[in-house]
Amino acid sequence: MYKAKAYSAASATAPFAADTIPRRETTERDVQIEILFCGICHSDLHTVRDEWSSVMPTTYPCVPGHEIVGKVTKVGSAATNFKPGDLVGVGCMVDSDHSCPHCHDGLEQFCNNATFTYNSADKHGTAPVTYGGYSESIVVDESFVLRVPANLHLAGVAPLLCAGITTYSPIRRWGDLAGKKVGVVGLGGLGHMGVKFARAFGAQVVVFTTSPSKREDALRLGAHEVIVSTNDEEMKQHAGTFNFILDTIAADHDINAYINMLGRDGNITLVGAPESPLQLSAFALLFGRKSISGSLIGGIAETQEMLDFCGEHNITSDVEIIPIQKINEAYERLVKSDVKYRFSIDMSSLKSE
Known part of the structure; x- marks a missing residue:
């Protein structure tokens, strides 16, 4: 286990603040990723403020973020699809049971044992729940890592993951x-x-x-x-x-x-x-x-198809890039729909914390 810089919320009413969180060491099937950009989704706001408590209560501290673009820094011994330096993405899921009918059909988003990128039970036991992309790095099962076309604007790619x-x-x-x-x-x-x-x-x-x-x-x-x-x-x-x-x-x-x-x-x-x-x-x-x-997001294969389609047609999200230090202001603006059309956090700003 190692420590990573992040921004977290300590409660439903607390502002985001700098924090350090545990990340698991790379196991044989894992990919470790340096996060370059992370989009802000309205689901992040609902979760942080515990507005979905009747369905998905929030565990604190909460580190949101499921629109992640980054660079591979380490791969496990049995992870063969990626190598250090690859541009990759991580969306709303980081694991599933790999064995149910939904997973076999490539519809992992409907797996009853899916592990979501944040605020989901962490089956590795590294933390009480998974922590998302408002962080400098993340470790993910390689089956849930996606290739990002090199021709696309990376800040605008992040929101594509949701x-x-x-x-x-x-x-x-x-x-x-x-x-x-x-x-x-x-x-x-x-x-x-x-x-x-x-x-x-x-x-x-x-x-x-x-x-x-x-x-x-x-x-x-x-x-x-x-x-x-x-x-x-x-x-x-x-x-x-x-x-x-x-x-x-x-x-x-x-x-x-x-x-x-x-x-x-x-x-x-x-x-x-x-x-x-x-x-x-x-x-x-x-x-x-x-x-x-x-309709609810898409499976991993379809998400990769979407990214490839975006690469072919030069499609990205229209984004406003912000440093992590402006996250609280961005949330207030999000409530007012004061953004065209998504916020994308430049995670290099976390290095100054």
């Missing part, structure tokens, strides 16, 4: 969207990635937003058209014309308004998670044989 795969997976799974009409509800950290992926797959991309001020940015990101969802006339003009809609909104909203936008056999997939149950009109689904579904 926001990227969260939006890529349902878009990819829905089938050939070339020439199809695809809607993206919301233009935030998830929504802006949904726009980029849908455009890269050749879809006719339309952004739904409540903010007319976001029109210009949506078009810059790749949307062909923008609908202000509070404008009844704009909504009526497009009713029944969409093949697929990606709903990224995590706040309470009227899902039926978007179901009405779908054409026959259209689907709306939720990747946002509102706190309260959504009111759903059965008739909105019945007339048109429409469907509603949900």
Whole structure:
């Protein structure tokens, strides 16, 4: 075991502060990674503030971060896929049981024994729970380490490990969207990635937003058209014309308004998670044989596919790079949606601590 510099929160109301955390020594299947950048996900904020206590109570001290990009510094004797110096990424999971049907199907995110990157039981016993990427280094089973294309901007790659795969997976799974009409509800950290992926797959991309001020940015990101969802006339003009809609909104909203936008056999997939149950009109689904579904990140193979796709199409997240010392300010800004479109922490700033 060795000690690594990190930033942690001591309680749900405590600010982040410099800390040192234990990391296990590299076992035979492990890869040790020097963390270069770590994205800030809204899940980090929910976890740190124990806002999901009824489902996933937080153990403190908490070191979040599951959008990790770094450089391999050491590999175990049986780890053959990586070598020191490789650019790699780590997402929301660092291990699973490797044996259940979900793992065999490449859907490790649904494994009942998955080990998440932070605030998950640490089966190695190094600490009470796993610690995430707000740290100078991490040790991960090589099966959960991903190759990062060398041509991409590394700070912008970090959010791909969560926001990227969260939006890529349902878009990819829905089938050939070339020439199809695809809607993206919301233009935030998830929504802006949904726009980029849908455009890269050749879809006719339309952004739904409540903010007319976001029109210009949506078009810059790749949307062909923008609908202000509070404008009844704009909504009526497009009713029944969409093949697929990606709903990224995590706040309470009227899902039926978007179901009405779908054409026959259209689907709306939720990747946002509102706190309260959504009111759903059965008739909105019945007339048109429409469907509603949900999607949770992606398996390791699909996440690697996503990164390779990003390398081929030069896709990264739009980020604001910050030093770790500004993490508390960044969280306050995140609550206000005051970022375009993700924060990415330059972890070299931790060296000064």
